[in-house]
Amino acid sequence: MTVVAKFGGTSVADYQSMCRCAAIVLDNPATRVVVVSASSGVTNLLVELTQANLTDERRLELIKSVAAIQYGILDQLGRPSEVASELDRLLSQMAVISESLVLNRAKSLMDALLSTGEMCSSLLFAAVLREQGARATSFDVRKVMRTDSHFGRAEPQIAQIETLVANALVPLLQDSLVVTQGFIGADEHGETTTLGRGGSDYSAALLAEALRADAVEIWTDVPGIFTTDPRLASGAKALAEISFNEAAEMATFGAKVLHPATILPAVRRQIQVFVGSSREPEKGGTWIRHQVENAPVYRAVAVRRAQTLLNLHSLQMLHAQGFLAHIFATLAKHRISVDLITTSEVNVSLTLDKTGSDSTGAGLLSEALMQELAEHCRVSVEDNLSLVAIIGNRIATTAGVCRTVFTVLEPFNVRMICQGASPHNLCVLVDEKDAAAVVDALHTNLFETQA
Ligand code: ADP
Numbered sequence: 001m002t003v004v005a006k007f008g009g010t011s012v013a014d015y016q017s018m019c020r021c022a023a024i025v026l027d028n029p030a031t032r033v034v035v036v037s038a039s040s041g042v043t044n045l046l047v048e049l050t051q052a053n054l055t056d057e058r059r060l061e062l063i064k065s066v067a068a069i070q071y072g073i074l075d076q077l078g079r080p081s082e083v084a085s086e087l088d089r090l091l092s093q094m095a096v097i098s099e100s101l102v103l104n105r106a107k108s109l110m111d112a113l114l115s116t117g118e119m120c121s122s123l124l125f126a127a128v129l130r131e132q133g134a135r136a137t138s139f140d141v142r143k144v145m146r147t148d149s150h151f152g153r154a155e156p157q158i159a160q161i162e163t164l165v166a167n168a169l170v171p172l173l174q175d176s177l178v179v180t181q182g183f184i185g186a187d188e189h190g191e192t193t194t195l196g197r198g199g200s201d202y203s204a205a206l207l208a209e210a211l212r213a214d215a216v217e218i219w220t221d222v223p224g225i226f227t228t229d230p231r232l233a234s235g236a237k238a239l240a241e242i243s244f245n246e247a248a249e250m251a252t253f254g255a256k257v258l259h260p261a262t263i264l265p266a267v268r269r270q271i272q273v274f275v276g277s278s279r280e281p282e283k284g285g286t287w288i289r290h291q292v293e294n295a296p297v298y299r300a301v302a303v304r305r306a307q308t309l310l311n312l313h314s315l316q317m318l319h320a321q322g323f324l325a326h327i328f329a330t331l332a333k334h335r336i337s338v339d340l341i342t343t344s345e346v347n348v349s350l351t352l353d354k355t356g357s358d359s360t361g362a363g364l365l366s367e368a369l370m371q372e373l374a375e376h377c378r379v380s381v382e383d384n385l386s387l388v389a390i391i392g393n394r395i396a397t398t399a400g401v402c403r404t405v406f407t408v409l410e411p412f413n414v415r416m417i418c419q420g421a422s423p424h425n426l427c428v429l430v431d432e433k434d435a436a437a438v439v440d441a442l443h444t445n446l447f448e449t450q451a
Pocket residue numbers: 007008009010011037198219220221222224225226227228229230231254255256257258300
């Protein structure tokens with residue numbers, strides 16, 4: 001039995017949190033590989049460091065804040081000299097890259113800068129494990145996590161990762177626990193890349209796939225996947241198990257607890273995924289499996305904020321062929337994936353999927369894209385929207401679902417509806433300002449009053 005355990009930012013935020021995670025790792029001898037995110041807050045600080053026009057003063061403040069988080073952990077570890085000198089090296093590398101970015105705005109440099117967060121946390125976490133008596137090595141995941149060169153949201157190269165893992169990672173597991181980084185990788189030239197924000201879950205699943213592991217554990221700040229984000233509804237309940245399909249839909253439609261791509265490697269190799277809280281491991285968590293005992297019509301409600309709706313209008317669309325093909329080709333050229341779509345005689349409205357959006361938070365709609373679209377149609381953009389998704393089973397084939405849902409939605413304006421393509425979801429696009437109330441109303445009616 002082999003388990004890959006991933007610990008998110010809050011789980012490795014400080015020394016005490018890291019000690020709790022170390023106890024979880026050591027409690028299960030099957031755990032061979034540990035994947036960590038950057039300590040909580042560090043990636044946000046590094047993202048700000050990549051922004052243009054930072055004053056020198058702000059840049060130094062940001063560097064100091066990252067250093068304070070990392071040295072705080074080192075101090076509590078008693079400053080072992082090898083770890084201290086490696087941490088000094090990483091933090092001075094971070095300072096040097098941030099200075100280079102003032103003049104050179106290359107995306108490869110931004111990814112190199114972002115990677116220092118995970119490099120520091122993995123170094124420190126391996127030291128915490130050793131302090132607790134384990135044999136643990138920190139391993140540079142860039143030796144095996146091969147991606148393309150799309151900096152900021154690089155695409156993992158599955159076959160190559162598998163070979164590299166077999167050659168460079170598996171031999172190390174004979175006599176040591178391996179602690180490695182989530183979120184980062186390297187292209188064929190050895191340049192550092194990142195997988196997009198929240199990508200450490202995906203890293204853990206990819207490594208589990210390459211290692212042919214039996215399970216991936218995602219340790220976070222909530223004891224499992226809930227019927228909705230517990231921060232949004234006090235009545236949200238943890239789910240004991242859900243299917244791969246349901247989990248994939250939840251992650252895609254905004255349940256931040258899992259990066260949307262996490263389920264793909266798990267499905268390919270039928271690897272079970274566990275989600276639990278590193279602060280309260282005794283509470284158990286959620287198992288995501290291929291087969292589950294119950295497949296209820298309503299499983300959860302998810303919300304994705306800051307959605308962009310693109311409205312395209314063209315008289316050429318009337319009874320014409322190929323218009324949509326053209327629009328989709330243009331969006332694909334700009335690496336934008338379309339999310340929801342509705343059409344009428346001369347209009348197409350679509351929401352854009354920000355799932356693969358850039359690690360540095362750069363916007364999706366570039367000038368070049370807008371100009372290219374404008375050559376074929378009139379384009380308008382609407383912002384300040386949220387997509388609320390009801391996730392479940394047989395939604396498209398169960399009578400009464402629409403009546404139930406739209407009765408609850410009566411007080412709200414629904415800008416767009418998508419239902420029917422998948423048996424697992426029904427989505428509505430609403431005003432950002434209504435999103436919390438819509439989620440609350442749906443959750444109360446679908447999960448609390450009927451329970
Ligand atoms: P980590 O840093 O461990 O990766 P994240 O912040 O990325 O943690 O994800 C955990 C958060 O996901 C939770 O604190 C919670 O607010 C949010 N979340 C959103 N939807 C759900 C859901 N359905 N169930 C549980 N958590 C959810």
